[in-house]
Amino acid sequence: MELWFTEKHTPYVQFSIKIEKQLYAGKSEFQRIDILESREFGRILTLDGYLMLTEKDEFIYHEMITHVPMSVLPHAHRVLIIGGGDGGTAREILRYKTVESIDLVDIDEMVADACRRYIPQTAASLDDPRVKCHFEDGLKYIRHYENEYDLIIVDSTDPFGPGEGLFTKEFYGNCYKALKDDGIMVNQHESPFYPADSYAMQRAHKRIFASFPISRIYQAHIPTYPSGHWLFGFASKKYHPIIDARWQEWKKLAIKTRYYNPKLHAGAFALPTYVEDIVREVE
Amino acid sequence: MELWFTEKHTPYVQFSIKIEKQLYAGKSEFQRIDILESREFGRILTLDGYLMLTEKDEFIYHEMITHVPMSVLPHAHRVLIIGGGDGGTAREILRYKTVESIDLVDIDEMVADACRRYIPQTAASLDDPRVKCHFEDGLKYIRHYENEYDLIIVDSTDPFGPGEGLFTKEFYGNCYKALKDDGIMVNQHESPFYPADSYAMQRAHKRIFASFPISRIYQAHIPTYPSGHWLFGFASKKYHPIIDARWQEWKKLAIKTRYYNPKLHAGAFALPTYVEDIVREVE
Numbered sequence: 001m002e003l004w005f006t007e008k009h010t011p012y013v014q015f016s017i018k019i020e021k022q023l024y025a026g027k028s029e030f031q032r033i034d035i036l037e038s039r040e041f042g043r044i045l046t047l048d049g050y051l052m053l054t055e056k057d058e059f060i061y062h063e064m065i066t067h068v069p070m071s072v073l074p075h076a077h078r079v080l081i082i083g084g085g086d087g088g089t090a091r092e093i094l095r096y097k098t099v100e101s102i103d104l105v106d107i108d109e110m111v112a113d114a115c116r117r118y119i120p121q122t123a124a125s126l127d128d129p130r131v132k133c134h135f136e137d138g139l140k141y142i143r144h145y146e147n148e149y150d151l152i153i154v155d156s157t158d159p160f161g162p163g164e165g166l167f168t169k170e171f172y173g174n175c176y177k178a179l180k181d182d183g184i185m186v187n188q189h190e191s192p193f194y195p196a197d198s199y200a201m202q203r204a205h206k207r208i209f210a211s212f213p214i215s216r217i218y219q220a221h222i223p224t225y226p227s228g229h230w231l232f233g234f235a236s237k238k239y240h241p242i243i244d245a246r247w248q249e250w251k252k253l254a255i256k257t258r259y260y261n262p263k264l265h266a267g268a269f270a271l272p273t274y275v276e277d278i279v280r281e282v283e
Numbered sequence: 284m285e286l287w288f289t290e291k292h293t294p295y296v297q298f299s300i301k302i303e304k305q306l307y308a309g310k311s312e313f314q315r316i317d318i319l320e321s322r323e324f325g326r327i328l329t330l331d332g333y334l335m336l337t338e339k340d341e342f343i344y345h346e347m348i349t350h351v352p353m354s355v356l357p358h359a360h361r362v363l364i365i366g367g368g369d370g371g372t373a374r375e376i377l378r379y380k381t382v383e384s385i386d387l388v389d390i391d392e393m394v395a396d397a398c399r400r401y402i403p404q405t406a407a408s409l410d411d412p413r414v415k416c417h418f419e420d421g422l423k424y425i426r427h428y429e430n431e432y433d434l435i436i437v438d439s440t441d442p443f444g445p446g447e448g449l450f451t452k453e454f455y456g457n458c459y460k461a462l463k464d465d466g467i468m469v470n471q472h473e474s475p476f477y478p479a480d481s482y483a484m485q486r487a488h489k490r491i492f493a494s495f496p497i498s499r500i501y502q503a504h505i506p507t508y509p510s511g512h513w514l515f516g517f518a519s520k521k522y523h524p525i526i527d528a529r530w531q532e533w534k535k536l537a538i539k540t541r542y543y544n545p546k547l548h549a550g551a552f553a554l555p556t557y558v559e560d561i562v563r564e565v566e
Contacts, residue, residue: 004297010323011301012300012301012321012322012323013298013299013300013301013323014287014297014298014299014300015296015297015298015299016296016297016298016299017295017296017297018294018295018296038295039295040293040295040296040477057476060555193340193504193506194323219504221476221502221504221510221511221512221555222511223476223510223511223512227504227506227511228504228505228506228510228511228512229504229506229511257556258555258556258557259555259556259557260555260556261553261555261556261559263553264553264554264555264556266550266553267549267550267551267552267553268550268553269550270544270546270547270549270550270551271547272343272504272541272542272543272544272547273540273541273542273543273544273547274541274542276544
């Protein structure tokens with residue numbers, strides 16, 4: 001038998017992965033959850049049919065959403081992750097010994113449970129004593145905090161379905177309030193290439209740009225995401241993402257990475273001209 | 284009717300594009316040639332079923348294979364393109380008024396003819412008076428030249444089929460010989476991600492590294508190529524690709540680009556750690 005997982009990147013573009021076995025299929029209050037086993041990518045998590053992570057290339061996304069801000073704040077103590085129920089982002093943050101606690105707020109406990117069982121490569125982090133999981137709506141959670149976090153990472157799904165509220169002006173404003181005076185917010189920022197993704201990216205950037213004094217975009221090569229060209233937002237109250245990076249301190253930590261490195265950090269903020277143009281349209 | 288073009292990026296990964304119409308199908312002495320019309324990407328050229336270019340994203344590949352070396356050699360006079368029968372690379376080089384002549388050596392005239400007819404966006408350049416097309420084997424052509432070219436661009440297909448000879452030690456050695464003392468060779472350098480591409484990349488790099496005193500790799504986001512993460516090789520007798528770039532001169536030329544820009548030029552050489560590692564293995 002041939003079993004293929006297919007995701008439509010647009011109505012006219014499909015990306016397909018040969019599947020050995022469907023390991024898990026569940027339906028939570030919020031979404032459909034599947035875990036698939038593949039030869040090319042190892043285990044794969046999909047939500048509502050959209051690929052969220054694969055064991056083979058998740059290191060790229062998770063390193064880039066964490067080490068870019070952590071090199072600017074290598075002594076962050078209090079970190080909030082919104083979304084990220086697969087545990088990959090928490091795993092990377094846990095590599096910093098100075099981090100005292102990570103609050104992880106994901107609306108869907110079933111995602112975390114499925115990943116705990118089938119994708120320990122990312123989800124083992126959820127059982128670390130420094131990680132506190134809150135299975136509730138991040139949009140509501142964030143309203144109660146002020147001057148609390150050094151770093152907020154918005155590791156959300158796309159801006160439709162359960163992730164929608166995490167792309168609103170209200171949410172970004174509350175993140176600003178929940179951050180300390182030198183705090184940083186980083187978010188997954190969609191892709192610049194296909195029109196629907198690019199529109200979502202512009203909408204998010206417009207709102208973050210209006211909420212934070214410093215707001216820049218950086219990129220990574222993520223082979224299993226639409227177009228392979230994925231963006232992240234770096235929003236900050238005080239620190240510039242390149243000028244204020246603390247390389248000496250960061251290098252002393254001797255964190256071994258597979259994608260991220262200091263040179264690439266700066267390079268990731270050097271966007272193609274067409275991306276700069278669509279970003280500038282909304283600034 | 285639904286018509287889909289599908290390329291296997293590996294035996295376990297497929298990329299598919301919805302096709303409106305097959306505009307052309309031909310078989311030359313060397314390969315099968317197809318031109319397809321799609322809604323998402325405009326017209327598409329495939330050779331032996333492998334996607335070579337689409338009207339929508341060819342600007343990325345063609346800007347990156349040309350402007351990176353041309354910013355180091357903004358006054359190049361004599362340029363040789365090996366492969367590149369679609370005309371996209373020649374089009375970008377023609378934007379430099381100081382270029383006196385471009386020799387374009389492609390083994391397959393039928394590719395150029397099909398592109399002239401169906402993809403004038405790239406192939407119109409082939410009829411420019413500064414472009415001289417030689418429809419012959421690049422491997423043989425290059426043997427006859429010494430100290431002739433400022434820049435050689437190897438815009439080849441993959442290292443199997445008709446493109447194979449353009450990845451050999453003999454070929455790179457002859458390119459070295461055909462270049463002037465401050466000459467540069469740039470080539471399409473496969474991808475680091477999927478194992479077969481990564482192996483081809485290592486093999487090419489090993490040979491170029493042995494043939495040229497300066498040999499660096501740079502990258503671009505090309506959505507329609509396997510993994511979206513594509514590499515180029517920059518090999519030079521004298522000039523460093525970043526330190527020796529002549530930004531003032533290049534900027535004066537006021538060449539409007541959609542992907543390439545000076546900041547991105549430097550960023551493109553900042554490779555992910557896993558790519559640095561596989562490159563270093565063969566140096």
